[in-house]
Amino acid sequence: MPKLGMEPIRRHQLVQATLQAIDEAGLANATIARIANRANVSTGIISHYFGGKEGLLDATMRQVLGELGKGIAHRRARAEDSPRAQIRAIIDGNFDEHQVSRSVMKTWLAFWASSMHRSNLQRLQQVNDRRLYSNLCFQFRRCLPRQEAQNSARGLAALIDGLWLRGALASKTLDVERARHIAYDYLDAQLQRADTFA
Amino acid sequence: MPKLGMEPIRRHQLVQATLQAIDEAGLANATIARIANRANVSTGIISHYFGGKEGLLDATMRQVLGELGKGIAHRRARAEDSPRAQIRAIIDGNFDEHQVSRSVMKTWLAFWASSMHRSNLQRLQQVNDRRLYSNLCFQFRRCLPRQEAQNSARGLAALIDGLWLRGALASKTLDVERARHIAYDYLDAQLQRADTFA
DNA sequence: TTTTATTGATTGAACGTTCAATAAACATAT
């Protein structure tokens, strides 16, 4: 019973089903049969709209990255224009409720691992990594010398990723409250140094 | 041309070949054919010595975890028995040259991702995670109240994993010097707090 | 009638496992 204008609906549906399938069974077992089943469509549809499995995985990663970016941009726009407030907004965006759901974290980690061997995923990954780093670096540079700012940015970026990674691996749900607190403390410790240079 | 006593040799050979294969092509493409080829043996040998592919992957992860553990224990034994020196030894062990080789980092990350869906790998993973955390926690508790020590341990564990993760993903080799420096700084910032509670 | 949407059986490739076959090394008996 084909209705017209299904494309955007199906695309979204299939991306969601992909997240669900990866959450359930891991990227390695996220077969197109399983994904199609979760979306209540046939396998043929995937090739029809995404040209193949790879296209679907690509689109899924783009969506996850896109929503992370949007969440951060949104919070930064509403935050005061001080290094501390801006960096806090970045931290908050990374620990947004939407980002810390099991399926999103698992998908993220799966992409992280497979991005090492798929050049298109690697590109997406690196763009994202560098954006996080350079945003942090820019803000730290407003109150720290270059070298110090770079180290602080590297450290905070690593801390965020690490808290996230450990949250994804732990059996319990990520304690967002606590993770934010740890990241805030790191931020404040770095900013305190700024006084040394002021 | 069978010589006797090949078992330990083949086991080691195959584990090394597995690391190499994962480095080259990723866990998903590390087929037993490829692994056997890298070790210059036939595919049947893998089942013969490891009971199957899963057994080989299990053994590979055990070896990587084992060497990390040994490296840390070794450094800790040689270090002074102060919180600072002990934690520095743990940091150094995690950034040991052997651990930061590309193949080991890639394998680690691949296992991280797949451990979410393979209970035996997950067990190994969690034992390791918890050991790192509880060792850090124990040392921090020598100079910080419980809650503070837990947060510091969580933060440092996450920072180490994050630096490592970002090193694995970056196209360049991990800058061990810099990573250690960032982790040391975090450690010192946490220890400085200890004075507040003293 | 043409376009858009969808199905699902079919196809071919890739993969892990199995196993009969082979042979060197070792043990024991002659």
Place this chain on the structure above:
DNA sequence: ATATGTTTATTGAACGTTCAATCAATAAAA
């Protein structure tokens, strides 16, 4: 020393399974 049997080591073709991709068929909408 020679012959015979047993264990250990290894191979690689054959097999069965799984999966992504394809495409002819179907049908609603325009």
